[in-house]
Amino acid sequence: MTDTELIEAAQKGDMHAFSQLVERYQRNVRACLAVRLNNRFEVDDLAQEAFLVAYRKINDFDGSKAFGPWIRSISFYLLKNYWRKHKPDAVGGSAELQILIDEEIGLKYSDNNESDSLAALKVCTKKLDEGLQNIVQLHYHDGLSVAELTEKLGVKHSAMTMRLHRMRDQLRRCITETRGACQL
CATH class of the missing domain: 1.10.1740.10 (RNA polymerase sigma factor, region 2, helix turn helix motif)
Incomplete structure (x- = not known):
């Protein structure tokens, strides 16, 4: 359904x-x-x-x-x-910084541009090679940790974190280009 x-x-x-x-x-x-x-x-x-x-x-x-x-x-x-109720007493802590960042993201991130980003992400994910698409599926959809990915795919931890970093960078650039093309 x-x-x-x-x-x-x-x-x-x-x-x-x-x-x-x-x-x-x-x-x-x-x-x-x-x-x-x-x-x-x-x-x-x-x-x-x-x-x-x-x-x-x-x-x-x-x-x-x-x-x-x-x-x-x-x-x-x-x-x-939750953050408001559990707000730390110290000023300038990482939790407060995260709240400010999330509020800023919330101001700039509406349902419309989230839909645009999601559509761009789907397009860009399909452009990844099959191995990276598999990592996306296992890590972000199936919820496997980096340690579980390294064990399942038989690679070293540092190699996996580098693959994840490069994949995210590739997706970020593609999404930016795809969304830019859609707005023209």
Whole structure:
């Protein structure tokens, strides 16, 4: 089923349809939170809370929008509240800097340009060679750590981190070019 079909079914009370949405997006939501939090348990709690909020507000969801950005925006809102409640006392700490950075990103990153970036990412990922596409799948979709990747693919840690760095740089340049071409 498509996301739209699942959302419509969930809006009619179909919990199985909503659970399929959770299965599709839970890794993405957890990944967005995990890069901003050090505690895996807090990541799990916030991700779970994001899906609970989404379930309670599913009837408010605008079907013309994509579900992914919506659930991530809920996650970021919960993360912002988490940081506010757990704000460190020291001024100038890394947590405060991360909050400022995320707020700046939030100001510049709307649903529209997120959709553009996501579309560009899909195009650019397909331009990667097969080996790098496999790494993208294993690391970002399947959630394998760098250590797990090195073991699975039989390469040294330093080689894997260099591949990841080069791949991200290649994707960044391609996305910038692709989005620039779309705006002309």
